[in-house]
Amino acid sequence: MAMLETRTAPAAHGADVITDTEILLIDNETGYRSFRAGQFLFRRDEYFARISWTGGNHTMPIDAYLRALMRDVAWGFFYGTVNFDDVVGTVNHYGEVTLFAGRYNDAYRNAGRDFSQRFASEALMPLFKVMISDWSNENYDPFAAPMETGAPWGAKNGNNDAAVTRTRVAARRMVGLPGDTPLRTDENGFPVNRMFLDVPQDQPVVEAEPGFENEVSAYNLFAYLSRSDVTWNPSVCSVVGDSLFCPTSEEFTLPVDHGNDRCEWFITLSDKIDWDIRDKETGKxxxxxxxxxxxxxxxxxxxRHKGYADKRAMLLVWENGSPIIPALIAKGEAPNVSVIF
Amino acid sequence: MSYKTQFGSLRNYEKGAVVLIDDNPKNYVFSNVFEVANRSAPYERVAVAKNFEYVIEVAKAEDTSPWFSCAHDEFVLCMDGEVEVHLIKLDNPAAHVDSASQGAHLLDCEPEGRKMGRLILRRGHQGLLPRGAAYRFHAELPGCIMLQTIVGPVTVQKWAEICQTV
Structure with missing residues (x-):
């Protein structure tokens, strides 16, 4: 059924870092491709993603798998650990990434049944991008809330590349400044979401003296968020050094259990969001x-945290994107808690 | 089905909570911006979030603030009310604030420089407080603002007073 079709070129990494990935041929029954990354094999059928590795295998409902994979792709493996569920996920080493099964599951760990391999990011990410493209059918958008998209089930039926190739928006200074990330409008394809129709769309008064038009600037952040066409996908809206305001709109559940490698902050801007907090290592x-x-x-x-929002809500995710933090983490010098009092 | 978006305000907010299973509530540094603003003096810049040197401050906007300046960009987000921001391009910023310093500084005199302009922010509006400028706020009625900045001399840290501890 599956045969080698493409192979990635080797990259400059340590001997233990894997660059060997394969895009496999199309399955005659379902129409989907399978994929191999090192010793991990990924297959999908009408209802499930099936992941196997040396000594084990795991099954996820395809809707949950695609929503998780979509975030991992769009976030560039994000900060720290992205648990697709209690078994499978990735750990970002910023240039390299660990793909794991059972690594952060107490039962797998205690039984010695967990399995991990470390990949060059530039080898695994292209494979994941082809996977999300091939496994997302026409009319199914894994970024969207479940009530706003079609179903992922069934045999291969077209694609939705326009949806799955969206990436995080990242302002360099602030949304709306000349040359920076533009505002969202009806005209540029961002209508107000059905759950935010009551959010005022007024813009602030901005009176700039001549010569200061690039510095006297403001915009309606809440209106901007009301027009977001994705869920659980923070976008950078303002930047002070490494301090990144990354607001996002949230509906249904965060598709992954995010185990950040640094402290991050949540400020709920509207409505209600509940978070389940579990131990990063054990899942307790x-x-x-x-x-x-x-x-x-x-x-x-x-x-690790997972969020739940019934009514679509606005959340300000606040990150410290400092590139020195991974080194501090490695040395054990990065705090687990931001504030001691 | 119609939906009602729930924002908070100084007069009307509901606070959630950390519900413990097996942890210390202090780990979550849990507070509410409207509660913090309500309990603070006007323009007292109270840290509600901190990540290494970076900080988010909350202030109650009421009447006219002192003049502030900063050697780096800051941003203000209006969470409640209507707040004016007056901006002046300082003729000599380093005379007021060391160019290598961090965080907002109070100016001890009226700023000298060209008028840059004015912002009027209402709930949800975010504005730039550009580096090297002097700025002050004015609110006819009490409002609430949030500031993205770095810990500095005007940052007030009183975590035990504002955060859930049990």
Whole structure:
């Protein structure tokens, strides 16, 4: 059924870093391709993603798998650990990435059944991009809330590359400044979301004296968020050094359990978002954080979190994107908690 | 089905909570911006989030603030009310704020420089406070602002007063 079709070129990494990935041929029954990354094999059928590796295998409902894979692709493996579910996921080493099965699952770890391989990011990411393209059917958008998109089930039926190739928007200074990320409007393809129809769309008064048009600037962030066409996909809206304001709109569930490698902060700007907090290493429950408009909470660096929002909500994710943090983490000098009091 | 978006305000907000299973609530540094602003003096810049040197400050906007300046960009997000921002391009920024310094500084005199302009921000509006400028806020009625900046001399840290501890 599956045969070698393409192979990635080797890259300059350590001997233990894998660059060997394959895009396999189309399955005659389902119409989907399979994929191999090192010793991991990925197949999909009408309902499930099936992942196997040396000594084990795992099955995920295809809707949950595609929503998780979509975030991992769009976020460039993001910060830290992206758990697709309790078994499978990735850890970002910033240039290299670990693909794991059971690494952050107490039962797998204690039984010695976990399995991991470390890849060059430039080898695994292209494979994941082809996978999300091939496995997402026409009319199914893994970025969208479930009520706003078609179904992912069934045999291969077209594609939705326009949806799955969207990436994180990243302002360099602030949204709306000349030459920076533009505002969202009806005209440029961002209508107000059905759950945010009551959000005021007024713009601030901006009176700039001649010569200061590039510095006297403001925009309606809440209106901007009300027009987001994706969920659980933070976009950078303002930048102070490495301090990144990354607001996002949230509906249904965060498709992954995110185990950040640094502290991050959540400020709920509207409505209500509930968070399940579990230990990053073991997955044991530690807390629930119930947040309403105006609530501020820190996500420690030693947890994994998953969010839930019934009504579409606005969330300000605040990240410190400093490139020195991974080195601090490696030396054990990065704190698990941002503030001690 | 119609939906109602729930924002908070100084007068009307509901606060969530950390519900513990097996953890210390202090790890989550949980607070609410409207509660913090309500309990603070006007333009007291209270840190509600901190990540290494970076900080998010919350202030109650009421009447006219002192003049501030900063050696790097800052951003203000209006969370409630209507807040004016007056901006002046300082003739000599380094005379007021060391160019290598971090965070907002209070100016001890009226700023000298060209008028840059004015912003009027309402709920949800985010504005740039550009580096090297002097700025002050004015609000006819109490409002709430949030500032993206770096810890500096006007940053007030009173975590035990504002955060859930049990």
């Amino acid at each position: 429950p530690r807390a629930k954080v119930i947040t309403k408009a105006g609530d501020v909470s820190c996500m420690p660096a030693d947890i």
